Amino acid sequence: MTSSSSSSTKICFNPYCKETVPERPRRGWRLRNGNYVELCDRCGFVYETGRFCESFHADDDGWRSCASCRKRLHSGCIVSTHAFVLLDAGGIDCMACARTNFIKASE
Known part of the structure; x- marks a missing residue:
């Protein structure tokens, strides 16, 4: 067999x-x-x-809001580490806002 x-x-x-x-x-x-x-x-x-955490971790700890646009981000998970940046003064920005804010700051 x-x-x-x-x-x-x-x-x-x-x-x-x-x-x-x-x-x-x-x-x-x-x-x-x-x-x-x-x-x-x-x-x-x-x-x-880009919906993994929303679909499977919605009730878990570690959710924060983007400091710029208020989008909800799961900062307590390895799955979403690529989706946000930590801000120097505390808080987080989603990648879209981080790119926009970086371009504004470098002008």
Whole structure:
């Protein structure tokens, strides 16, 4: 009898999801060890469209508002570290506001 293929089946890295990862998984965020998480198609799509934390971490701690536009950002999660910058005087800016504010400051 051959070994079962289910023993090599990977499950989506998202703990809120139990879907299997396709043969060509969607790459998510970078972990502290340098590797990237492997996501199922659904979770990968949500991550790629910038809605992962809103979809899966909405009730978790660490949500703050952009100091410039008040957009809600999840600063308590490795998933969204690319979505904001820390401000020198405290607080955070979303990347869109950070780019705009940087351009204004350098003029």
